[in-house]
Amino acid sequence: MTTTDNPGADRVARLLQRQILPIDRDTDVFPLYVDLEEAKLDTDRDAVGGDKAAKDLNNAAIRQSTSTGRKLHPDQIRSRTALRLEPSQLLSFGTYFNAFPASYWRRHTIVDQVQLTVSVTGAGATVTVYKSMARGHSQRVDAATVEGDSGTFTFSLTLKPFVDGGWYWYDVVAGDDGATVESAEWTAEVPTDRAEHGTVDLCITTMLPDMSAQLLTQLGDAEELKPYLDTVFVMDQGKEKVTDSEYFPAAREGLGDTLRVIVQGNLGGSGGYARGQLESVRKGTATYAMMMDDDVVCEPEGIIRAVTFGDLAKRPTIVGGHMFNLYSRSELHSFGEIVQPWRFWWQTRLDGYSQWDFAARNLRSSRWLHKRADVDFNGWFMCLIPRVVLEEVGLSLPVFIKWDDSEFGLRAKAAGYPTVSFPGAAVWHVPWTDKNDGLDWQSYFHHRNRIIAALLHSPYERGGRMVRESLNHQVKHLASLQYSTAELRHLAMEDVLRGPHALHGELATKLADINTFRKQWSDAQLHTDRDELPPVRRKKPPKKGKSDIEIPGRKATAVAALLAPLRQLRPVRDMSGEFPETELTAMDAKWWNLVKYDSAVVSMNDGTSVALYRRDPAHYRDLLKRTIDIHRRFHREWPELARQYREALGDITSPEAWEKTFTPWTGQGDSTGEAASTRDGKA
Structure with missing residues (x-):
């Protein structure tokens, strides 16, 4: 390379x-x-210029x-x-x-x-x-x-x-x-020394036996892909095993000796991918390791193109694929993502668009798609990493899920290894918009891991806007009656303060702990049958008959943001403890609607269930005080925390640290995984 x-x-x-x-x-x-x-x-x-109205009009036209x-x-x-x-x-x-x-x-x-x-x-x-x-x-x-x-x-x-x-x-x-x-x-x-193609270890983490087996079958059916595959690692972390799926025999037949299934506990995406990375590095026979989600439909040609691009890169380069919407298959999630350094939040690059439908507007008509999109990272739904990069910068951060891919991209970039989100390499995946991961149990990992990534990589002394934005979001969740989410985010911040060396030890237990913890609050108790909850009743009708589907203007939104935290201190209205005051669909459950009610039935983004939100002034006061206290502490201690995490990064992402974490599933002293794996589905 x-x-x-x-x-x-x-x-x-x-x-x-x-x-x-x-x-x-x-x-x-x-x-x-x-x-x-x-x-x-x-x-x-x-030609549009800098006028906001003109830019908004042009964006709508595009x-x-x-x-x-x-x-x-x-x-x-x-x-x-x-x-x-x-x-x-x-x-x-x-x-x-x-x-x-x-x-x-x-x-x-x-x-x-x-x-x-x-x-x-x-x-x-x-x-x-x-x-x-x-x-x-x-x-x-x-x-x-x-x-x-x-x-x-x-x-x-x-x-x-x-x-x-x-x-x-x-x-x-x-x-x-x-x-x-x-x-x-x-x-x-x-x-001539670039004439031969490299090989790739595919690393697939799964808890979905049927979907992963169908993906494996698709890969095995692609004859032109086989010369590029060294090993296909499947890190099976679910209760139901991929080897028991009705689709697995076809996958085993198609991939043959290339396939290796590794059984281990649920260590999340970061634990699953880290196991694949470790096996690939220790085996040392493949040029690359490719992270790939289990619940995708793959374009196999994209894997070949990613390998070819990596082979001919000027320096070892991470080559990522794009993600299309599995349910609207011509729609691209994002053409390239960055981590905005002041906010420290991932986003589509500033001169790009997300959720772009090529069936509505083709490549040749879309001016913005012709400028090269330079990125900070690529999601691990499809991402090719040279083995030499893993050997130098370490494996995944031990954070279960969320921010492991973006943190790795930033870490590699700092070491001189760029990431390219490469057009023509892609998978189809369930879009993020159909998930509820900003409010459910995943909110803990979102918040904790974002803070950890900022501590590791923010160029600003106190993380830029990170702490202030965290406080703003916390108050928003509190005012929106999302107490379980606010409590999880608070717990996430407490756990960050415990330091980096606690991360490995809680990988296998943290998910169960936070699921038990969050069920104390009604907004985390999901009901698949709406009739399990009381009907909507209230003494007074909505003020001036206003509808919850109306989106407030800028002035009304600003006023609501100022008044909402204060309103939570008032006593709850009669009947709201016994009956919900309204029923909101997921798309209408915005903070400016939720803050108006003392109780509400709210549906989830995936459309499978509803939850009852209830306002609790005493809980609000307690958690608001704790929220202010912990954010003050983060602002005060950020430089020291950043030093601790940065000094520990090489240790906690090392193969040796991960080997210790995997020991319960590899056998004492066995780092190959053979004792807890199956080859071709056979013990």
Whole structure:
């Protein structure tokens, strides 16, 4: 990975990317592979200017669909790489999976020139190559026409003008009798010591036997992927085992000796991934370890592309995939994420958009997608990490779930190893918006681990806005009657104060402890049947008949934020202890609605249950006092806490520390995991 390339050395052609089409011919994902729409580029932000109203209007316009609804018939897909065009039909391959992300190759790899080779059958068919600049403007580069029955065309393309962004792609227009694009390949001449591809250990942590077995089956069915797989580690942490799933025999048959199932206690995502990282490092035979969620649908070609990109990177580089919505499969969660240093919160980069639907607005029309997205980290739903990086910077932080991936990205970045969220490598996953992880038991890990990550990596003496924002959120949860969430967040802060060396010891027990702890409060007691709770009744109707679905203006919101904490000190209204005063859907259960009530039935984001929120002034006073006290302490002790955590980081993320944590499931002195694992599902 650190070889210095000799310009005079022998060079060989290496495949970087090939044209692919959906494996299952799912029409929902066609826009990610082939585009039938025209390109209608949105307005340049410099032309919009800095006026907020103008920017808001432009953002709304960018979100509007430009799609005409043209559809590709599934029968036009002839194979994994071949597509049939109807007579005179025009198709663009300027799409997420088939455009070539030139700026990423230009910035991060040794490649400076690529060759595009397109094979087409059908007299009169035309292939046109385009490129885009970072501002999204497209330029015609070259073209060729099939003279006889078929033609194979090679275009030499430089990467020189892609410093800030830009893509290459090709469009095809069929002749009078139609055409078939048989294949297209992007290749480059590389030094002979970069000719062979690396191998990858896939690390999948699971508590979902059926979903993980189906993922394993999908991976095993991808013949072109097999040469790249060293070992597929499945860290089984659930009560029901993946080896007992009805789908597991097919997975075992497809992956054969490559598959290894490791059984251990529930140590969360960080404990599961750390076990895979440890096994990969100790085994030492794979170039990379790839973290992958168990509840995803994978595009196997993305794994190959990630490995190829990593092989040709200038320096060892973490290569992440993107996440699409499993339920709206053309919708991208985020094109690149950063940790905002002053707030110390993860977010889509500031000049990007989240929840982007390629079926509504294609790649060629979306100006912002052409600027290269530089990131701080990539989520571990799909993330390729070179083994040399794990050996130098350590394994996952022992934090159960949340912030383990982002902290690792920041740690690697500080050591000189960048992360690239790489277009063309992706999985489909349940979107975060369908989960309740900001309020349920996960709120403990969200808050604790965010603080720990900030202590480790914030460039500001007292974490920037971290402590103040924590206080603001705590008061918001209290005013919203979310006492269990507020108590968990308070517990999280107390546990941070215990220091870094307590983290390993409580990995296996903390989840059970916090679940028991939070059930004291009614907002954490979930009911699948709404009729288990009393009906809505109240003495007085809502003031002026106002509806909870109305979103208040800025002035009303500011007034509500000032008054809400004070209102919680008033006595509760008659009947509110016996009957809920209202019923709110998850989408309407915003703080500005919740603060108006003394009790409410609130549905959860996943749509499976409801909870009863009840206002308790005495509890509010007690927890508000504790909240103020602990935030004052954090502000005062932040520098010393940061020193403690930073000095301990190398120790608590070391293979040796993790080996001790895994000892109950490996046998005394056994660090290989063989004693507690199955190979091919056999003990």
